[in-house]
Amino acid sequence: MQNQSFNQSLLSFLHNSPTPFHAVETMKSTLLDHGFTELKELDHWVIEEGGRYFVTRNASSIIAFTTPTLNFHSSGWRMVGGHTDSPCLKLKPNAQVTRSGYHQLGVEVYGGVLLHTWLDRDLSVAGRVTLKLSSGERVSRLIDFKDPIAVVPNLAIHLNRGVNDGFSVNPQEEILPILGLAKSELELKSVILNQVKLQYPNLDTADLLDFELSMYDTQAPALVGLNKEFICSARLDNLLSCFVGLEALTAAKGSEQPALLICTDHEEVGSLSTSGANGPFLEDVLQRLSPNPEHFVQSINRSMLISADNAHGLHPNYADKHDKLHAPMINSGAVIKVNSNQRYATNSETAGIYRDLANQEGYEVQTFVVRSDMGCGSTVGPIIAGGIGVPTLDIGLPTFGMHSIRELAGSEDAFGLTKVLKRFISTPVLMSSEA
Known part of the structure; x- marks a missing residue:
């Protein structure tokens, strides 16, 4: 029953989060409902013992944390990290295209998209718009058309007889969504402004x-x-992990251990941005909480980060794509991700800590190592570990179709990982050397 309620909340979160901006807005609402206070980067911060806070950057990244004690140099932090972005199609600045009697949208491919999965889907548009008001003020707002307003139709097999022998999609010419027939003039700017008026009638x-x-x-x-x-669902990579981290953090009331959740944007394109994990956001927040340089270093060395990002589950149709001894199964537990070349930041100590915590909760643990003749992806884990020096574990839930428009994961795994992360967040001493 608990698992069913959890999954329904997860489905709702995914549905309400079509973009990183919307994901952060949804997370903000949950945090406020759980007694967290929003901080602004431009303001002076007054952090109190027993507090629960969050701060956003670029409206697409968020850090939330709890402060049962203010002695961070002696307690350290229990951190969980994920990312808010997913591979997708983004509108180009001059997105209005008319070809062969049809209105279309010019789009740019964001991240490592499985392009063919975007064909023949009912597509909508969402994101952030920056506006000038009649008063002269400039503001930004989120919009979501919600209704399907575009589609990228496949080419019939009669016109592409060899399609089943090998198929590729040209991202410049063949992935432009069709909005409708060009029987009348269309001004995209007016279409967007009409949506703004529908969602913000008093603006x-x-x-x-x-x-x-x-x-x-x-x-x-x-x-x-x-x-x-x-x-x-769409965007399981990596909103699934964001939801799990959020559930674990909001349930940490009463814990005496400071905990922190970081969900950043732009992971799918390298994380190098003001709001990405390879930017200064996390370090800026931690230094404001530990302004004494020595205390800052002590707090980091008494901390641990669990970087949660989806793992490649063993696909029965492509079993040879896995190392046979490291082939995770869906609904058989979270996956510790290991790579000797530091594409993942896991080491024996951080992996051992997670295994012990999972055993205490009665949940299975799996391991993923990419085949030695294949390249390995990465996560925010090595970026944050290399940036601030925090001991890190890379973990993920087994997933099929990663970077597809619609991915597949287990209905039991997320609930299990949340239980283990709750224990992690509440555990004051992780290794005996800290005592």
């Missing part, structure tokens, strides 16, 4: 200055399988 908007808008699949997340064994 006296004079002009659209710019936008950051993304396409997304309108099909709702769902539990699938004969026994509802799977979660099928």
Whole structure:
């Protein structure tokens, strides 16, 4: 029953978070409901013992933390990290395209998209717009068309006889979504402003200055399988981990251990941005909490980060893509991710800590190592570990179709990882050397 309620909340979170901006907005709402206070980077911070706080940057990254004690140099932090972005199609600045009697959208590929999965899907548009009001003030707002307004139709097999022998999609010419027939003039700017007026009827908007808008699949997340064994949804990589971290942190009330959740943008394109894990956001926050340089170093060395990002589950149709001894199964527990070349930041101590905590909760643990003849992906884990020096574990939930428009994970795994992260967040001493 607990698991069912958890999964319904997860599905709702995924549905309400079509872009990183919306994901952060949804997380903010949850944090406020759990008694967290929003901090602004421009303000002076007054942090109190027993406090619960969060701060955002660029409206697409968020850090939330609890302060049962202010002696961070002696307690350290229990950190959980994830990322808010997912591979997708983003509208170009001059996105209005008319070709062969159809209105289309010019889009740019963001991250490592499985392009063919975007064909024949009911697509909508969401993101952030920057506006000028009649008063002269400039503001930004989030919009979401919600309804399916575009589609990228496949080419019929009759016109592409060799399609099943090998298929690629040209990202410049063949992935442009169709909005409709060009029977009349269309001004995209007016279409966007009309959506603003629908969502913000009391906003006296004079002009659209710019936008950051993304396409997304309108099909709702769902539990699938004969026994509802799977979660099928867009953006499981990595909103699944963001939700798990959020659930663990908000449940940490009463814990005497300071805990922190960081969910950053731009991981899919390298994390090098003001709001990415390879930017200064996390260090800026931690230094404000530990302004004494020696205390800062002590706090980091008494901390641990669990970087949660999806893992490649063993696909029965492509079993040879895995090392046979490191082939995670869906619904068989979270996966410790190991790479000797530091594409993952796991070491024996951080892995041992997680294994022990999982055993205490009665949950299985799996391990993933990429085949030695294949390249390995990465996460925010090595970036944060290398940036501030925090001991780090890379972990993830087994997933099929990673970077597809619709991914598949287990309906039991996320609940289990949340339970283990709750224990991690509340554990004051992780290694005996800290005592």
